[in-house]
Amino acid sequence: MSVNAAAAQALDDIAKMMDLLGEESFKAIAHSRASRLVGDMGEDVSTLDKKALMAIPGIGAKIADKIIEFCTTGRMREHEELAARVPPGLLALMNVPNLGPKTLRTLWQEGGITDAASLEKAIADGSILTLPRMGAKSVEKIRQSLEFAKTSGERLWLGRAWALAAEIVDRMRAHQGVAKAEAAGSLRRGKETVGDLDVLVCLKKGANAAEVSEWFRASPGVTQVLAAGESKSSVRVALNHDTGRWKLEGKEGEAKAGPSIQVDLRVLPVESWGSGLMYFTGSKEHNIRLRERALAQGMTLNEWGLFPEDDEKTPPQSRGVKPVASATEEEIYATLGLAWTPPEAREDRGELDHKGAWRLVEVGDIKAELHAHTTASDGTMSIEQLASAAKARGFHTIAVTDHSRSSAIANGLDEKRLAAHVKAVHAAKVPGITILAGSEVDILADGRLDYDDEVLAGLDVVVASPHAALSQDSAAATSRLIKAISNPSVHILGHPTGRLLNKRKGLEPDMKALIEAAVAHDVALEINAHWMRLDLRDVHVRLAVEAGCKIAINCDTHEPRDMDNLRFGVMTGRRGWLTPELCINCWEEKKLHAWLKKKRK
């Protein structure tokens, strides 16, 4: 775990333990906010001194001290003091849905429950029913949540969630009572993994909400119905893990055991489409900022619309109050004096201070794929098939970058095979697209590249990527990657950390140093669009964009369907506020080729 992630975890634990102990809620909120700030930070938090930490809104002297203590000693005294007062099993239960701090505190203080085992026992023998607010329905809900928490430890990959969400949304749109349907939540924000799916449906005039909800609950793959209201339903849908070219040991068997994902449906009238979408898209923190802003302007915002504030207790829509805006996201943001905010930027990372209209990279901007494999190494397509597929996407350029010799498992090319392959690539012709000959050259553990410099200098495009020695320490990783960036023939640093989501954490280089080197040597950092990689990750893209570092978004195409992953790479770029100007795949042909050739003089 990176220092940032570890420090964020410690701060979040502190916040949760404070909640469990019933301490002043603002203290817990402050720690929870600080946890998010540290976790979202692109640069290594240990490189910041107290002054720099305190310059971040939300981090004051006390928390800055705790962060510094953690970076220098690896511990936080306060964390240990709290941990001595809160049973560890209780903290773990905070991750179980339907178990919040207050519920757990009651279970602990009044029922002597300290962990999952004692909770299960209290449910089994019925003793839990004697505790306050513990009726049969609540207990059954908790029982199911506990069961679910056992089988599903991990969040689902964006790419897998996307396919499932598309099926459900299509099904909902097929119902005659449905005017509009869309997947919202963290999926719409393009988060690299999602915990559940949120589907918003708006009804045609006169349509029956209960009937539409029933249609939803009868979707194929539903294994369990958790809630069955007229306008709100929750179900679990079975997952089958198809992870493509990565065979995940254990995962396939596990799939038969029945991992599933929760899918929530909300039904609203069609007039509330915009406000409903904003509510269900989140993030929670973004929603809070928007609602604060609405209040400051004499309005109140909920999923039904943006209303004039009237200090009444009951919700305005229930009193027939007309909203100021509700039908589209654009009009609601506009009424609040804001530009429409891209869903990917709705994370309370300063997006409400953004000046003017947003113009982030879009799928339609991408005009080149600069990292692709053919049958020469581990791809499934010939050079011509690959180029035709790229042409069909409207690209002006495709770079053939098969693996280098050290990637033996991927049938990497030695220098002799490479020379022949380059000839074949240059001889290949597909009308309307330029085919470039390149390589995805391995970055060896010490930062040397897998081909000699003169070989690399003879290629049109060089993508340098780490594939092995991915558990080396941070300092070694930093110097390794910077050495690769410094090679004058390298254009792109491919999947810079080598991480695989839910599988391996990959390298943890000093990102700030890496980005500085990339800027100095005019190397683009890749966002690998495969949903198991999404590497660079969002916060590092943001850091790179702020530094003016060029970014490449590549599908790392091995087979035709890989090009469909482009949207995930683009969403990751948008989460890092990436503009088309900084994304080399968006450049027109002349500009891109001139940039590539600059390294060949």
Place this chain on the structure above:
DNA sequence: ATGGATGTCCATGCCGCCAGCATTGGCGG
């Protein structure tokens, strides 16, 4: 615990919905 207005104090994280056992606490975007 933080940040902003003062010079030490004060306000601060929105909203709707649900179950419960009754007027509120907890959840989740």
